[in-house]
Amino acid sequence: MICPVLRDASSSLAKINMRFFLLILGSILIVSLQLTWLPKLAVLTITPNLILAGVLAFAICQKEEKNFWWAMIPILLFDLLAGRPFGVFTLSACLMFFSLELLSNIFFKKNDLLALLLLAVVGVLFFEVYQFLLVEVFSIWRLIEPIKLSVFYFSVALPIKVFYNGLLSLLGLLIIRKSQLLFSHGQIFKIK
Amino acid sequence: MKNTNKSKLINFIIILAVILLLIFFNWWGWLTAPKSLVFWAARPVIGLFQAIDKRVSVPWDFFITLKDLSQENANLMSENKRLFGENSRFKETARENEILRQQLNLDQPAKQKLIMASVTGYSLTSGQYLLINKGRTDGVAVGLAVVAANNFLVGRVAEAADNFSKVLLVTDGNSSVNALTQDTRVNGAVKGNHGLGVTMEMIPIDAQININETVLSSGLNDGVPRGLVIGRVIGVDKKANEIWQSAVIAPAAEINNLEQVFILVNWKEF
Structure with a gap:
């Protein structure tokens, strides 16, 4: 006969x-x-x-506890497959997530659309800044050429990136909110 | 509240440490096996998405180009006739060249060894890269030239894992290939322009370049042999008070619609 504690443990392990x-x-x-498809x-x-949009949505959603380790899996898979050099994308996304979480806790107590929009825009900007700085660091070891900040980057590339990823992250946020019931008792996060 | 912040900080430090450790592992080449594993796992899904994309995009592209089809057909017919005549002349020249080489006891030109690879994806997030399904186990190495059919230069291998590789496209801002124009023999450096096009730079201001002239690789880069077709000159930017001029190049390879590419493995100048 199986002990109930062991049975519970094995059942929760199977769920995880x-x-x-x-x-x-x-x-x-x-x-x-x-x-x-995305290209x-x-x-x-x-x-x-x-x-990036998924991590952004995860960072700006209002939850008590978030387990960033779950977000690490898609980030790492993408970085292993397509990141160059490996680490820039993962580190930028990780730093962006924690900076944004800190910022949202300090400045954005209200959960209105304007705050979410601002957070999405700031999140993409955070990511770009971290990526730029990390590429500069990696370029010291000649792993990658430094990013050339041109008029094209500021006037065209950055606004499109902000628009595209900000929009996608808001869509991601909507999906997260709709799936609250699915995950509310799980390991990924707890609803306030 | 304080405890939550403390646990968040500890979590952040642990995650940061893990990422730095992984970067260190990658530095020493210890992440090759996980990279190959991820590619192996993602390959069927990528294949599925590509198959769906092909099914949708081919009829769609046909529908979009339908109105220009008759004009394009006429253009291609005349181009075909011109190329037929040119090809016959080149065949004769090649034969003459072969006979002369034999008479002068010159070495025969070494044949290129090519590795055919399928394009499995595009990564445009941090630079312009494409992923191909051949890696180190197939003989692919960093720096080798990657071409489309007809020796049209696509880019160079930037990173090679066991079963896949990343190719830095010629249109990327970090790409630089030494080149020369075919008719006027002017040297320069072909650089990518934010993925939007290609520019030939470092051309002396007094050099004459013709519009529609073909631009070839000059063979001065390691891994890129001489004579690969980069593109065609479509514009010249010349300013009187500068020492260099630049030329806008239309890339020969249709980089966004590639399915198969070739890696030049074994080539020798002659």
Whole structure:
């Protein structure tokens, strides 16, 4: 006869494993989508980034506890497959997530649309700044050429990136909110 | 509240440490196996998405270009006739060249060894890259030239894992290939322009370049042989008070619609 404690433990372990498997599967789907279909939506070679938008949405959603380790899986998968050099995307996304979470806790107590919009815009800007700084650091070891900040970057590339990723992150936020019931008792986050 | 902030800080530090450790592992080449594993796992899904894309985009593209089809057909017919005549002349010249080489006891030109690879994806987030399904185990190495059919230069291998590689496209801002114009033999450096096009820079101001002239690789880069077609000159930017002029190049390879590419593995200048 199996002890009830052991049975409960094995049942919760199976649930976590199932969730982990689903997350890996979902991450592979998202990364594949990013590499195949999303480049077709490029405007002047600027493509929306599903993974970045997902992390952004996760960072700005109002939750008590968020487990960033779950967000790490798609980020790492994308970086392993397409990031160059490896680490720039992961580090930028991680720094952006924590900066944005800190910012939203300090300045944005209200959960209105304007605040969310501002957070999405600031999040993309944070990501770009971190990416720029990290590329500068990596270029010291000649792993990548430094980013050339041109008029094109500020007047065209950056606004398109902000628009595309900000819009996608708001869409992601909507999906997260709609799926509250699904995840409210899970490991990914707890609803306030 | 304080405890929550403290736990968040600890979490942040742990995550940062893990990422830095992974970067260190990558530096030493210890992430090759995980990279290959991820590619192996994602490959069927990427294939599925590509198949769906092909099914949708081919009829769509046909529908979009339908109105220009008759004009395009007429253009291609006349181009075909011109190329047929040119090809016959080149065949004769090649034969003459071969006979002369034999008479002068010159070495025969070495044939290029090509590796065919399928394009599995585009990464345009941090630079202009494409992913191909051949890696180190197939003989791919960093720096090798990647061409489309007809020796049209696509880019160079920037990173090679075991079973896949990343190719830096010629249109990327970080890409630089030494080139020369075919008719006027003017040297310069072909650089990408934010992924939007290609520019030939460092051309002396007094050099004469013709519009529609073909631009070839000059062979001065490691891994990129001489004579690969980069594109065609479509405009010249010349300012009187500068020492260099630049030329706008239309890339020969249709970079956004590539399905197969070739990696030049074994080539020798002759």
